[in-house]
Amino acid sequence: MGWIANALNSSIGKKFIMALTGVCLLLFLIIHLINNLTLYGGPELFNTVVKNLEGIKPLVRVIELILVLIFVFHIYDAIRVWYGNKKARPINYKINASAENSTLFSRTMIWSGSIIFIFLVIHLRTFWVSFNLGHPLAQSHNYYEIVVQAFRDPVYSLFYVVAIILLGFHLKHGFQSAFQTFGWNNNKYFPMVRKLGDIYTYIMVIGFASIPIYFLFFYGGN
Amino acid sequence: MEEKKLNLTLKIWRQAAPDAAGGFQEYKVYVSPDSSFLEMLDELNNELESQNLDPIAFESDCREGICGTCGLVINGHPHGPIPKIATCQLHMRHFKDGDTIWVEPFRAKAFPVIKDLMVDRSAFDRIMEAGGFISVNTGSVPDGNAIPIPKDIASEAMDSASCIGCGACVAACKNASAMLFVSAKVSQFALLPQGQPERYRRVQAMVKKMDELGFGACSNTYACEAECPKGISIKNIARMNREFIKAKVKTEEIDV
Amino acid sequence: MLKLDSKVPTGPIEEKWTNHIFNMKLVSPANKRKYDIIVVGTGLAGASAAATLGELGYNVKAFTFHDSARRAHSIAAQGGINAAKNYQNDGDSVYRLFYDTIKGGDFRSREANVYRLAEVSGNIIDQCVAQGVPFAREYGGTLANRSFGGALVSRTFYAKGQTGQQLLLGAYTAMNRQINLGKVKLYSRREMLDLVVVDGVARGIVVRNLLTGEIEKYSAHAVILATGGYSNVFFLSTNAMNSNTTAIWRAHKKGAAFANPCFTQIHPTCLPVHGESQSKLTLMSESLRNDGRIWVSKIKGDKRHPNDIPEEERDYYLERKYPSYGNLSPRDISSRSAKEVVDEGRGAQGQEAVYLDFRDAIKRLGKKVIEERYGNLFEIYQNITGENPYEVPMKIYPAPHYTMGGLWVDYNLMSTIPGLFVAGEANFSDHGANRLGASALMQGLADGYFILPYTIGNYIASERPKLVETSHPEFEKAENNIKNMINKLLSIKGKRTVDSIHKELGRIMWNKVGMSRNEKGLKEAIEEIKELREEFWKNVNVVGKNEDVNQCLERAGRVADYLELGELMARDALNRNESCGAHFREEYQTQEGEALRNDEEYAYVAAWVFKELGDWELVKEPLEFENIQLATRSYK
Known part of the structure; x- marks a missing residue:
């Protein structure tokens, strides 16, 4: 089995893991967003959706475990690649013209990723822990109210929106980058991939960011 | 073509030896806009020589943009700010009177500085020696027309093959990755029927050597393509990724 | 006195090479690994020879002064490579390529060598295709051809405008494979500074490590020089900055005869x-002449913009003078005609230039086709001059490009020093007084892939040379001589830079030993070069030290050799009282200003043997034409 490790430890192998885990996360985000958008259907719909998920808890736990593994690989590999790449250029240029030959998004993946990671931890604390580990509102299945309370805090909402915008940066590069890494770059299809990636990114950013904005500014509450 | 000469300030990296500390030195030059960047350095060197000073070491040979010997980082751009040319093809008419120009060597762990603006790019040769060839002995070959090759495949292979091995891709990449260089050769042979027998072996051997030599990994910023004097496409990198993954999954040979 | 034996095999010309291959002795496969061969230079000839000898089993030591073998100047050849494949069904044959090359060389080359070159030309294409050289193709997938100067058939194979690059990379990859297999060891950044001859036989070389300044000695059973030409004697030429004569010149001084040094091609x-600051001249591929039309204004001193000059006031002088070949006339004729019209005062906008115009071709074929054929050349042009050749005619002018002269070799490519072989542009062999376009690549690869591998084997099998240790006194002597020369250069500490002397030499050569020559000018040149040489050794300033990267020292050593070679070129040109090919003596021309050959007295190869500086002995190898009748070249 050493050949698998060898392959995955090569420069292309590492990129392949990044891309593969990245694509899994892209798919996860779609499901996550659909779930979130049920908030717009009001407390009843949202609470029912969450309660239904409670019903298949063992399955959810397995999926969560897989997700964690995917995240861990994505992050571990990112750090490994980043560190290796730093070492490949021990002395930097005095004048750097990278802004003229590449996009900001592509050069800042490690930083947008790091902030997204911090966000992720806080985000899990706010919602996952509350939903799963005995928050009084969760026990009465009023998950909706947990969301309302969280987003009433302008600081939290602002942080959420900023993180989602950085997620957008990350996705804008990551989406097409994954295709490139898999080797799916072709004159006919790659421009479409890039476009699709942009559309995906806008949907994600607008979709996720609209929720705190909605609850902060437009939700009357009761 | 009586154009006004330019007054320029050059900030040039000087480094006496591979392990010596280096730094920028300032030079004032007065140069014709028709002269090339390297001719400007020639003139400056002649000036330094007549003052008994060590001339600036830099490399160039064909001065037509094909041998790949030259390569300076000029104001942050490998081969200078004009796209799709080598340093030797850069002309001073692209600069303005009074400009300050920063000149640095290619910087990468795998390309150590030898002296001033000269770097050691022999790592590229090591990669090519590892597998960048088709194993045919002289004489044991069929007629040139025995294998028809579609025109578009031939010209795509030609596009990949037009790499001049200058190393600007490594110099431009924020990760000092050699993927564009390596993939151009892998692609050329992966596209052509002649390259098929060693297709999977080649990509594995070359990538392995590339990794050993301390180049970074690709993070798809595509700076290499933007700075490549021959406009080698990042499609080659995609093709190499595909070839590599296929090679690992499909072939039964375990260690190449 | 030295006797030149060309060792041309007997028999009909079609059978000479085949018979010779059979008659040559072979080294058994098991014994090949006991022999070391040095190859200096890794261009087309050197890399192909190193690769093939490695494949055969010899231990090859390959040397280049570049950082990588791929940088050799073969890489810059643009247009293509000839081969008598007759894929176009337009009447080509080995015999026709042979005929065209002899005629193009103005009957100053050896028939047997040229026939062999034409004979193996097809194999070269096959070999390169197999190596993955991406030659241009037709839609049906077969190889494409184009026509070139000096031929009426389309036999030139090409890879965009980068044929030299692709062929060199083919040879380079073949050599890399042998490096990987351990059969070739590559010594890069080493400049050969002397040949070591022991008991009259070449035994090794002495090189300078260009990174450390160390003088290193290497011995071998045979030495191959494939170090290119010497056009840089003119300072401004299309050659690369580092192309030089040092390797062959120092071998010449060790006894190898130098043949036809005055045969230098002006492209x-x-x-x-x-x-004044210009460092080199850029070549625009001759293939441009396929579709471009060359002209100047009919009016002297016409400063008008070319697009403002109406059709009837344009003089398409090549089409006018040579109606059947027109713009595809051979290089020497085209160059001289350009000089003629410029000397008449009809140069483009008063400059030393003529127009190369694509207006009609774009009209006929459309911009897209022209772009496909010449796009990259047009880009190069626009980048250098700032003018768009799709809209404004190009300005071109002749420049030193290739040297047909070089070390004298016999049919086996061995020089007058046994064990020293010379290949590619470095030898004098196949192009006579003028090389046709797309033939240099052909010759370099023919020598390396298909000739040397046989003839080296024959030499080793018949002579059984012994390896001489590098501790031998001759090696020590050579090493000390080199060190003394370096110390001398570094200690002069004069007032003049190396470049300034090189430029001055270039001007003498261009004005008096260039496109057209006369007795008076040549005699002056000899004196001026001598004076300049003295000036160099008294007043040059070589800065820095030996034990370092010292590009100034590298250049100084090369210029020192040019200052000697330049004299020999002038002497050779002075000796040759005729005009032939690229050698044009103003005293010898027809009424219409065409070259006037003198076959009675000068149908020979002039091989010069070095005695001491300023003193050479001329040895003649008479040229016999048994297959092609000596005739006045006509491209009308």
Whole structure:
């Protein structure tokens, strides 16, 4: 089995893991967003959706475990690649013209990723822990109210929106980058991939960011 | 073509030896806009020589943009700010009177500085020696027309093959990755029927050597393509990724 | 006195090489690994020889002064490579390529060598295709061809405008494979500074490590020089900055005869000179002449913009003078005609330049086709000059490009020093007094892939040379001589830079030993070169030290050799009282200004043997034409 490790430890192998885990996360985000958008259907719909998920808890736990593994690989590999790449250029240029030959998004993946990671931890604390580990509102299945309370805090909402915008940066590069890494770059299809990636990114950013904005500014509450 | 000469300030990296500390030195030059960047350095060197000073070491040979010997980082751009040319093809008419120009060597762990603006790019040769060839002995070959090759495949292979091995891709990449260089050769042979027998072996051997030599990994910023004097496409990198993954999954040979 | 034996095999010309291959002795496969061969230079000839000898089993030591073998100047050849494949069904044959090359060389080359070159030309294409050289193809997938100067058939194979690059990379990859297999060891950044001859036989070389300054000695059973030509004696030429004569010149001084040094080709389609700081001249591929039309104004001193000159006031002088070949006339004729019209005062906008115009071709074929054929050349042009050749005619002018002269070799490519072989542009062999376009690549690869591998084997099998240790006194002597020369150069500490002396030499050569020559000018040149040489050794300033990267020292050593070679070129040109090919003596021309050959007295190869500086002995190898009748070249 050493050949698998060898392959995955090569420069292309590492990129392949990044891309593969990245694509899994892209798919996860779609499901996550659909779930979130049920908030717009009001407390009843949202609470029912969450309660239904409670019903298949063992399955959810397995999926969560897989997700964690995917995240861990994505992050571990990112750090490994980043560190290796730093070492490949021990002395930097005095004048750097990278802004003229590449996009900001592509050069800042490690930083947008790091902030997204911090966000992720806080985000899990706010919602996952509350939903799963005995928050009084969760026990009465009023998950909706947990969301309302969280987003009433302008600081939290602002942080959420900023993180989602950085997620957008990350996705804008990551989406097409994954295709490139898999080797799916072709004159006919790659421009479409890039476009699709942009559309995906806008949907994600607008979709996720609209929720705190909605609850902060437009939700009357009761 | 009586154009006004330019007054320029050059900030040039000087480094006496591979392990010596280096730094920028300032030079004032007065140069014709028709002269090339390297001719400007020639003139400056002649000036330094007549003052008994060590001339600036830099490399160039064909001065037509094909041998790949030259390569300076000029104001942050490998081969200078004009796209799709080598340093030797850069002309001073692209600069303005009074400009300050920063000149640095290619910087990468795998390309150590030898002296001033000269770097050691022999790592590229090591990669090519590892597998960048088709194993045919002289004489044991069929007629040139025995294998028809579609025109578009031939010209795509030609596009990949037009790499001049200058190393600007490594110099431009924020990760000092050699993927564009390596993939151009892998692609050329992966596209052509002649390259098929060693297709999977080649990509594995070359990538392995590339990794050993301390180049970074690709993070798809595509700076290499933007700075490549021959406009080698990042499609080659995609093709190499595909070839590599296929090679690992499909072939039964375990260690190449 | 030295006797030149060309060792041309007997028998009909078609059978000479085949018979010779059979008659040559072979080294058994098991014994090949006991022999070391040094190859200096890794261009087309050197890399192909190193690769093939490695494949055969010899231990090859390959040397290049570049950082990588791939940088050799073969890489810059643009247009293509000839081969008598007759894929176009237009009447080509080995015999026709042979005939065209002899005629193009103005009957100053050896028939047997040229026939062999034409004979193996097809194999070269097959070999390169197999190596993955991406030659241009037709839609049906077969190889494409184009026509070139000096031929009426389409036999030139090409890879965009980068044929030399692709062929060199083919040879380079073949050599890399042998490096990987351990059969070739590559010594890069080493400049050969002397040949070591023991008991009259070549035994090794002495090189300078260009990174450390260390003088290193290497011995071998045979030495191959494939170090290119010496056009840089003119300072401004299309050659690369580092192309030089040092390796062959120092071998010459060790006893190898130098043949036809005055046969230097001036390429008709180069970019004109822009100013004093110019470091080199850029070639625009001759293939441009397929579709471009060359002209100047009919009016002297016409400063009008070319697009403002009406059709009837344009003089398409090549089409006018040579109606059947027109713009595809051979290089020497095209170059000289350009000089003629410029000397008449009809140069483009008063400059030393003529127009190369694509207006009609774009009208006929459309911009897209022209772009496909010449796009990259047009880009190069626009980048250098700032003018768009799709809209404004190009300006071109002749420039030194290729040297047909070189070390004398016999049919086996061995020089007058046993064990020293010379290949590619470095030898004098196949192009006579003028090389046709797309034939240099052909010759380099023929020598390396298909000739040397046989003849080296024959030499080793019949002579059984012994390896001489590098501790031998001759090696020590050579090493000390080199060190003394370096110390001398570094200690002069004069007032003049190396470049300034090189430029001055270049001007003498260009004005008096260039496109057209006369007795008076040549005699002056000899004196001026001598004076300049003295000036060099008294007043040059070589800065820095030996034990370092010292590009100034590298250049100084090369210029020292040019200052000697330049004299020999002038002497050779003075000796040859005729005009032939690229050698044009103003005293010898027809009424219409065409070259006037003197076959009675000068149908020979002039091989010069070095005695001491300023003193050479001329040895003649008479040229016999048994297959092609000596005739006045006509491209009308």
